[in-house]
Amino acid sequence: MMTVENLLSQFRATGVQTCFHNRHINPQIYADLNGANWRLRDYESRGGYQALRKILGKDGGEGLTQDQVIATVKESALRGRGGAGFPTGLKWSFMPRQFPGQKYLVCNSDEGEPGTCKDRDILEFNPHIVIEGMAIAAYAMGISVGYNYIHGEIFSAYERFEAALEEARAAGLLGKGILGSSFDFQLHAAHGFGAYICGEETALLESLEGKKGQPRFKPPFPASFGLYGKPTTINNTETFAAVPWIIRNGGQAYLECGKPNNGGTKIYSISGDVERPGNYEIPMGTPFAKLLELAGGVRGGKALKAVIPGGSSSPVLPASIMMECTMDYDSIAKAGSMLGSGAVIVMDETRCMVKALQRLSYFYMHESCGQCTPCREGTGWLSRIVDRVVDGHGRPTDMDLLDNVAENIQGRTICALGDAAAMPVRAMIKHFRSEFEHLVVHKTSMVAAHV
Numbered sequence: 318m319m320t321v322e323n324l325l326s327q328f329r330a331t332g333v334q335t336c337f338h339n340r341h342i343n344p345q346i347y348a349d350l351n352g353a354n355w356r357l358r359d360y361e362s363r364g365g366y367q368a369l370r371k372i373l374g375k376d377g378g379e380g381l382t383q384d385q386v387i388a389t390v391k392e393s394a395l396r397g398r399g400g401a402g403f404p405t406g407l408k409w410s411f412m413p414r415q416f417p418g419q420k421y422l423v424c425n426s427d428e429g430e431p432g433t434c435k436d437r438d439i440l441e442f443n444p445h446i447v448i449e450g451m452a453i454a455a456y457a458m459g460i461s462v463g464y465n466y467i468h469g470e471i472f473s474a475y476e477r478f479e480a481a482l483e484e485a486r487a488a489g490l491l492g493k494g495i496l497g498s499s500f501d502f503q504l505h506a507a508h509g510f511g512a513y514i515c516g517e518e519t520a521l522l523e524s525l526e527g528k529k530g531q532p533r534f535k536p537p538f539p540a541s542f543g544l545y546g547k548p549t550t551i552n553n554t555e556t557f558a559a560v561p562w563i564i565r566n567g568g569q570a571y572l573e574c575g576k577p578n579n580g581g582t583k584i585y586s587i588s589g590d591v592e593r594p595g596n597y598e599i600p601m602g603t604p605f606a607k608l609l610e611l612a613g614g615v616r617g618g619k620a621l622k623a624v625i626p627g628g629s630s631s632p633v634l635p636a637s638i639m640m641e642c643t644m645d646y647d648s649i650a651k652a653g654s655m656l657g658s659g660a661v662i663v664m665d666e667t668r669c670m671v672k673a674l675q676r677l678s679y680f681y682m683h684e685s686c687g688q689c690t691p692c693r694e695g696t697g698w699l700s701r702i703v704d705r706v707v708d709g710h711g712r713p714t715d716m717d718l719l720d721n722v723a724e725n726i727q728g729r730t731i732c733a734l735g736d737a738a739a740m741p742v743r744a745m746i747k748h749f750r751s752e753f754e755h756l757v758v759h760k761t762s763m764v765a766a767h768v
């Protein structure tokens with residue numbers, strides 16, 4: 318039986334910072350970081366705030382209109398880095414700019430998806446890139462107030478972001494009349510409490526309002542009814558961090574860094590059975606095999622068995638499929654999974670997939686907010702079935718039952734956590750059914766049993 322205690326006991330904090338390894342390819346967000354150069358002066362020496370100056374006409378140029386900024390972001394083919402991959406420029410164009418009341422901009426730094434640890438490195442080691450990206454977004458959408466909602470368990474990132482905000486305010490890069498222009502933007506940090514569900518954008522808004530973090534029914538979408546019922550645009554930390562480069566270098570240049578429909582670079586958090594786990598920033602469309610090589614290959618020279626390519630919510634893919642994929646939204650979707658948040662979980666030949674699923678299912682049961690019956694009841698049911706298979710009490714019908722319960726959760730819930738709980742189950746059964754069957758018949762795993 319999986320308990321919170323034995324789950325937590327298996328985590329080991331290494332204290333190693335994950336993005337200082339010079340193994341990125343053409344990095345834009347992690348370029349030239351060393352852990353100490355996060356301050357305003359360091360960021361400016363890397364070209365920081367030039368994009369904000371450019372749009373405000375403070376670099377000797379004419380400045381960019383709101384429409385021009387949005388058109389540039391659309392041209393760049395930047396897609397949301399929080400999980401869904403929604404085109405950012407298109408999202409920005411949904412904001413009703415002429416709305417007469419308050420409008421809000423929100424950054425989603427909740428980063429709770431298991432496997433994902435990229436945003437915390439951005440906030441700690443390059444916080445001004447997020448501030449600049451948000452200021453540009455606020456300008457483009459005519460927004461004067463923003464919040465960055467930061468995950469409750471990474472207090473250091475919150476403190477660092479607060480320190481960077483202070484620097485930006487003191488330098489006239491935030492607040493009233495930014496850089497002597499007529500553009501006002503107040504930006505605040507908000508501290509979450511560590512609930513996975515608060516990363517879902519409407520649960521995040523509820524939490525920001527001081528309420529219990531539970532997702533809202535959609536529609537209405539945040540663009541029309543967001544924070545305090547006002548038009549709101551929410552993007553992920555990495556999404557905002559991509560924006561200054563795009564404005565400085567142009568949408569076309571960003572697009573060309575990646576591949577059509579998948580512009581720019583993407584940060585992957587690689588964990589599991591690799592020699593060098595960590596965050597890797599590489600161009601969209603880079604082969605998975607290259608990413609694996611950057612991460613030092615499979616640990617101990619073992620064979621690759623499976624990969625969860627986009628965080629725990631994304632369906633697992635067997636090695637043979639993964640090795641043919643490039644790392645971008647379209648290629649991974651075509652292969653039957655999702656690029657998600659870019660958390661790549663690598664599993665070698667010794668991993669028991671039933672035990673891996675046991676951990677995932679326990680997580681989703683624990684994190685379900687309980688509002689909708691299929692998710693509240695279904696996630697617990699899935700977890701209990703996988704528990705009994707692992708414990709040697711599985712029934713021959715359990716694989717079909719798991720698939721059936723998951724099928725009945727999928728698409729029948731208020732938010733995507735239900736799908737996130739269901740999809741890994743269905744993918745595990747689809748690709749690794751024989752491991753489940755072996756456990757049911759022989760009461761023991763067909764591979765080394767530890768995960």
Ligand SMILES: Cc1cc2nc3c(=O)[nH]c(=O)nc-3n(C[C@H](O)[C@H](O)[C@H](O)COP(=O)(O)O)c2cc1C
Pocket residue numbers: 396397398399400401402403425426427428429430513514515516517518519551552553554556732733734737
């Ligand atoms: C259960 C759940 C958890 C989520 N967690 C996060 C998260 O931690 N960070 C994030 O940026 N997006 C998260 N999302 C996605 C957000 O709802 C939203 O799509 C995203 O913040 C939009 O930003 P983007 O367009 O820049 O990706 C989550 C979604 C769900 C359903």
Ligand code: SF4
Pocket residue numbers: 514531532684685686687688689690692693730731732733734735
């Ligand atoms: S799907 Fe799950 S997490 Fe999402 S609202 Fe329903 S019960 Fe809550």
